[in-house]
Amino acid sequence: xxxxxxxxxxxxxxxxxxxxxxxxxxxxxxxxxxxxxxxxxxxxxxxxxxxxxxxxxxxxxxxxxxxxxxxxxxxxxxxxxxxxxxxxxxxxxxxxxxxxxxxxxxxxxxxxxxxxxxxxxxxxxxxxxxxxxxxxxxxxxxxxxxxxxxxxxxxxxxxxxxxxxxxxxxxxxxxxxxxxxxxxxxxxxxxxxxxxxxxxxxxxxxxxxxxxxxxxxxxxxxxxxxxxxxxxxxxxxxxxxxxxxxxxxxxxxxxxxxxxxxxxxxxxxxx
Amino acid sequence: xxxxxxxxxxxxxxxxxxxxxxxxxxxxxxxxxxxxxxxxxxxxxxxxxxxxxxxxxxxxxxxxxxxxxxxxxxxxxxxxxxxxxxxxxxxxxxxxxxxxxxxxxxxxxxxxxxxxxxxxxxxxxxxxx
Numbered sequence: 001x002x003x004x005x006x007x008x009x010x011x012x013x014x015x016x017x018x019x020x021x022x023x024x025x026x027x028x029x030x031x032x033x034x035x036x037x038x039x040x041x042x043x044x045x046x047x048x049x050x051x052x053x054x055x056x057x058x059x060x061x062x063x064x065x066x067x068x069x070x071x072x073x074x075x076x077x078x079x080x081x082x083x084x085x086x087x088x089x090x091x092x093x094x095x096x097x098x099x100x101x102x103x104x105x106x107x108x109x110x111x112x113x114x115x116x117x118x119x120x121x122x123x124x125x126x127x128x129x130x131x132x133x134x135x136x137x138x139x140x141x142x143x144x145x146x147x148x149x150x151x152x153x154x155x156x157x158x159x160x161x162x163x164x165x166x167x168x169x170x171x172x173x174x175x176x177x178x179x180x181x182x183x184x185x186x187x188x189x190x191x192x193x194x195x196x197x198x199x200x201x202x203x204x205x206x207x208x209x210x211x212x213x214x215x216x217x218x219x220x221x222x223x224x225x226x227x228x229x230x231x232x233x234x235x236x237x238x239x240x241x242x243x244x245x246x247x248x249x250x251x252x253x254x255x256x257x258x259x260x261x262x263x264x265x266x267x268x269x270x271x
Numbered sequence: 272x273x274x275x276x277x278x279x280x281x282x283x284x285x286x287x288x289x290x291x292x293x294x295x296x297x298x299x300x301x302x303x304x305x306x307x308x309x310x311x312x313x314x315x316x317x318x319x320x321x322x323x324x325x326x327x328x329x330x331x332x333x334x335x336x337x338x339x340x341x342x343x344x345x346x347x348x349x350x351x352x353x354x355x356x357x358x359x360x361x362x363x364x365x366x367x368x369x370x371x372x373x374x375x376x377x378x379x380x381x382x383x384x385x386x387x388x389x390x391x392x393x394x395x396x397x398x399x400x
Contacts, residue, residue: 145370187344225347254342
């Protein structure tokens with residue numbers, strides 16, 4: 001058996017919407033991500049409201065599989081915000097390393113009955129499945145530059161993933177280590193009115209808003225550039241996930257991602 | 272035994288744009304600066320250098336896969352009179368950007384003025400063992 005560790009992207013996504021004022025882990029909580037065999041490391045967590053918010057709290061809990069306790073890990077204060085075509089819904093990124101042991105679970109809850117998407121940007125570790133000996137297995141990861149680019153143009157006001165969305169990049173299973181995405185560039189190719197470009201992640205469970213980019217009213221001419229913005233993501237998307245985009249108004253934007261595809265090295269002895 | 276070593280070979284891509292093209296949708300005359308190699312490339316910086324006086328205009332950078340071209344950046348060009356003691360317009364865009372294998376960096380100019388566009392990049396190569 002090979003005991004060298006390799007890593008897999010793990011993108012944990014959940015939507016919380018049932019009010020729960022408890023800080024002791026009881027009441028309605030949803031699973032965001034579960035720790036796997038040799039541990040799962042979470043580097044950041046996105047919290048994104050998909051509707052208006054009132055003052056409240058989103059809470060993150062960790063279930064410790066070895067003790068059986070569910071413990072409050074972080075509280076994220078939610079301000080009152082009104083989302084419009086030109087004003088973002090609440091969003092924040094919780095930074096800081098959190099490691100889940102095998103069977104540990106990251107849960108989330110919301111103080112008020114309002115919808116929030118919670119996305120954990122994780123990396124799971126496991127023994128290389130090559131079946132070769134440690135002296136032969138390299139356990140390393142090969143990387144390849146990738147581009148995702150799409151032109152979005154059809155207006156879509158929805159934050160819940162309905163309406164027209166466009167695929168910016170998909171993660172094929174061949175990149176079993178996932179795709180690292182640092183930034184998303186949003187570049188209009190025309191004059192723009194004040195509006196919004198939205199970024200979503202799609203997995204087998206649905207489509208989840210993760211970020212909104214406010215678009216300025218800007219007149220493009222031969223000497224004035226069209227609108228451009230860069231959204232910082234710093235996420236490693238797991239295989240079979242899609243990054244999607246939409247635009248509030250029917251105006252054309254290029255949405256461009258430069259990523260790194262990560263494939264765990266197929267040692268000669270595999271299979 | 273398997274090896275995963277990756278190497279980056281430093282390279283310089285370059286193109287001369289001089290044909291006016293006012294389009295932002297990737298049509299019209301675009302000049303390739305370089306095309307990414309077998310395992311992709313990492314652009315470290317892009318330099319735009321005029322070779323003479325300029326009027327107010329724009330240089331545009333696109334990424335394209337041979338079928339579609341996507342506007343990525345616009346660089347505002349100021350009016351500038353080049354002399355023996357005043358340099359022609361120049362700008363360096365720093366920042367990492369990665370290009371997938373087979374994709375190209377392309378450039379265009381709003382006005383019929385000549386600009387050299389350089390891309391300082393590394394070509395990625397994974398060991399194929």
